[in-house]
Amino acid sequence: MKFKLPQQKLLARLKISRFISVKSRYLLMLFSIAILCILVIGYTGWFNAYNALTESSYNQLTSIRAARAQQIENFFKDKKAHLRILSGNLMFIEALEEFSAAYDLLTLYQQVPDEKQLNELKSFYAEKFYPKLKANGTKLKALQHFYPKSGTAKYLQYHYIVANPSNIGEKHLLDKAPDQSYYSEVHARFHPPLRLLVEQAALHDLFLIDKERGDIVYSVSKEVDFSTNLLSGPYAQSSLAKAVRTIMKNPELGRVIIQDFKFYDASYGRPATFMAVPVYNKQTYIGIIAIQLPVAQINSIMTRYQQWVQDGLGESGEVYLVGSDFTMRSDSRFLIEDAEGYLETLEKAEVAEESLQRIKSLNTSILNQQIKTVSAHLALVDGKTGHQTIHNEQGVELLSAYAPLNINNLRWIILAEKKLAEVNKPIVTLQYAMITATVILVLITGVLSLIFASRFLKPIDDITQIATQFIAGHKVSIIKIESGDEIGLLKNTVKKLIDHSQQQREKIKAQAQENQALMLNFLPSSVVGKLQACEKKIVSKHPNVAIMFTSLHGFGNVINEMSGETAVKKLNKLFQSFDVLANQHDIERLTIIGDSYIAACGLNKPRLDYAARCTDFAKELFEIVALFNQEEGLELKLHIGISAGEVISGIIGDERYAYSVWGDVVSIASRIRYDAKPNGLRVNQPVYNQLRNTDDFEKCELLSLIGIGNLGIWEYTYRPFMSQQITNAFQSHEP
Incomplete structure (x- = not known):
């Protein structure tokens, strides 16, 4: 009976294979064979090296242990013989x-x-x-x-x-x-x-x-x-x-x-x-x-006068004695080399505080540190000699060679130990070397394969990269056509398509920038951003806004006495000076209707001093008008009204946009502008409350508005002083 793949699985495999290029299949096959061979050879070599190195380390520890055991036994024999001679x-x-x-x-x-x-x-x-x-x-x-x-x-x-x-x-x-x-x-x-x-x-x-x-x-x-x-x-x-x-x-x-x-x-x-x-x-x-x-002489034998490294014990090996109570009979290497670190290690291993204190005060681990490892038990209890991998009391993995000693009536054993991590350092080095060799071989195989495959597929790769960059919106380089074959024809076609598309993209980009600049002339930047993001309903409530309305007294006479072009030119110069000063005070110009200049503070950029800032701006507008009159030989006078409070702003219209501001604050500002004297500024109570200096303001009669009620109004009358800031604002727009 033949096994058949389900139709859905077969179709799925066929679909996946369509996305794998011939180049990729060739490289994958070659890499798989090369890597498999390298791994088999490398693992075999590593395994043999690991076993040989481990066995060599055990033999070295066993040899050191046997030598120290002989030396310490001879030490006691010599002392015993010496004592008999003395007797x-x-x-x-x-x-x-x-x-x-x-x-x-x-x-x-x-x-x-x-x-x-x-x-x-x-x-x-x-x-x-x-x-x-x-x-x-x-x-x-x-x-x-x-x-x-x-x-x-x-x-x-x-x-x-x-x-x-x-x-x-x-x-x-x-x-x-x-x-x-x-x-x-x-x-x-x-x-x-x-x-x-x-x-x-x-x-x-x-x-x-x-x-x-x-x-x-x-x-x-x-x-x-x-x-x-x-x-x-x-x-x-x-x-x-x-x-x-x-x-x-x-x-x-x-x-x-x-x-x-x-x-x-x-x-x-x-x-x-x-x-x-x-x-x-x-x-x-x-x-x-x-x-x-002498304890020092016993320690000298066990440490070979502290020549651990020269003796082949490296950075972590030591040879020491253990007595019948499983405590040390010679000092630990680590106490001799780094007493503070040694005590810290024992403290982490939860050694009794009494033992730690004795080690610290007596500076010896003899009778103070217990050794209850597997190798100590095998040598001391079972009387065995051998070697194996163990874990010490701190959980560190060690190579341990152990043996009982023959010293009269003393039940002592000798242990030679070394951290497995240090023993494995050459193996780790070998691993790194083999990994490096494997990477190099794979790279060489890959480079040689890529050289031949890439030469043929490079033109297609170039076209793919250029098309990808173009789709991502980047400006792409010119495609060079170097051959007249099918690839050359493909390049030529793609080149014409991309060139035409890039020209259209530049036109669209230029038109978009022009549209944005135009919209910024009559809409705030935040509103323009929302429109460009395709937001349909743009309505915002602003709790703390100052609205300012102005009107020019006497401008009608100016229009009658000169041509319309001249009158518009002069009005444009004046209002451009207003705009310069508005930017300096962080004031937003909302619109210009005839000779009326309408502005706001705190609308799209909240400010704590919105009313005071708008009032300072209004006072300086009087200076600009005065300087304008002086230069043009005119007698224009400014009426200003400022009201503060909550307003609502938004866009009106679907095809033709109009940005507007609504609320009682707007109505009040428009109304008190007309009530203001020539070269006078009227403000409502919320504005007046925010002012730092109110000495120049006089209280007016209560203003009663339908639907709003009685309002407290204060008026400021302009007195010229011509600050340098006003002069600069005005002169910055002189032709």
């Missing part, structure tokens, strides 16, 4: 025995600070230690909790911390306190080499701890944990105390205990991690050595 070093053995004995002597002889020294110790805690600890956002215990408990601890802290002239953070510079004690003698002997060792090993601190009581008998940095008891003192719950208790329970030779990061109050609330090892003198257990590991 067997004769100097450390002797130092531990000497400091323990010196500490016991202070306890035995009950060396305690006097009352003044004790007050200074309390002041140090209240004014220097506690405020700084509080500023770092730590959940604080009471101030009294941090005071050393034993008299020996108070004594040593006073002489080596409070009375120490060095600033906080530099208390390790003091070699010997001036208290003349045996402890100070021991301290002066062992402290310089121990301090040098800590500096060279880049440790934060080193502790010597009593084997039975848990007293810190010596520390290099002299923070407030110095000389305190780790079993019952202020820092009994710290990571250091936990490591010491573990050793005391099982002081196995060479056993190194590592404690994870915790906020450490003695270091002003900063995160701290510790290592501890028992010390033996031959076979006798004599005490414990502990070290506080």
Whole structure:
């Protein structure tokens, strides 16, 4: 069974095809084939490049992660080995025995600070230690909790911390306190080499701890944990105390205990991690050595001394550590590079305000920023190693390589991550290159096709464009006839048609301009515009209009004494002067009937001062008539009437137009003109009320008009002053 298209659909397709030119069909076919080939080849290349680049990025991240993991594991192994070496070093053995004995002597002889020294110790805690600890956002215990408990601890802290002239953070510079004690003698002997060792090993601190009581008998940095008891003192719950208790329970030779990061109050609330090892003198257990590991050194390993770009991590990659509580164990790259932007990002991710405050005050993300991504869960909970694309807490898509670490009893993982957007930058560049190449190929194909097709179809295109411009009303250029074939005949025919039509169009345009100029002589421009727009009913109501009527007294005698042509010429000169002055005052001349000049203000152009403006114009007309009389040797006098109020204007007639104004205002103005004295101006009450200066006006008797009622009338009598403005208006129309 053959499938047949419905007749209507077939007809519709045939109609559409009639509007598609042969040139368009040819170009469409060629373009379709070219574009299809380019897209297939381009997509194949892009797909392979994308997979290769993504795999390369994963391999690079995996390689960086493995290298950092090896480095951080080696770091802890080195510290562990170093600590074992120290535990067997004769100097450390002797130092531990000497400091323990010196500490016991202070306890035995009950060396305690006097009352003044004790007050200074309390002041140090209240004014220097506690405020700084509080500023770092730590959940604080009471101030009294941090005071050393034993008299020996108070004594040593006073002489080596409070009375120490060095600033906080530099208390390790003091070699010997001036208290003349045996402890100070021991301290002066062992402290310089121990301090040098800590500096060279880049440790934060080193502790010597009593084997039975848990007293810190010596520390290099002299923070407030110095000389305190780790079993019952202020820092009994710290990571250091936990490591010491573990050793005391099982002081196995060479056993190194590592404690994870915790906020450490003695270091002003900063995160701290510790290592501890028992010390033996031959076979006798004599005490414990502990070290506080340097956070800066861990960060240096993870950032490769902040060489992220050189290491292949670009602008957004980082490698960092995460602990068993899913918080960071090394500082974020973005905190190091841009702390303000980093905090703003965490704030948008709705990180707890307490964590944000600690990050800001301590300038570290260790223990403060949680990492609960898929890759962190896979490495920390499932113990897996691998890589995949994930989203972080801010919703940013990342490439993430993850693995658990092998560091004694620490459950840490390492993550190497980079924004997918940055990884895809080369792919985006490749996309742009392929798009550019595609566009270029399409353009080349199109240009070559158009060159051949356009040469044949160009004459027809030219005729089409010229005809289109002509239809749009533009003046077209002359069509050049270069051939005698059918196209040449077509050009010739179109040329004759367009030339004839353009001549007719110019004639119509000239006639229209002439008609418009003629209409503007007796109609307002707004009315002319409406007539040209083919409006049939042109009627408007105007609420605030001043109408002025004038008449010339004595002009009849002038007509009788001279020829009609001369009289009209002189009257034309006078009224042209009126028109010039009317334009200056924004007055509209409505019509001229005989020797009467009728004008309005506020009719087609509303004015707030329509009546006052019309009155000023009328006063200056007296000046024009006076100047005209002086030049012509005549004795004409002007009667003027002005009335203000609401009028109606409109066009009368269908074939022959007449613009007129109706209303009581018109009747009043015409009437009071005749009542005015020669060279007199009469106005009704609305006009008078608008005048700024009424000193020259006198009140007349009430005027009674049928259908209107009694009217208040005021009259102004002209007194010549001949202003320069009037002279200019009159002289502008002299022959």
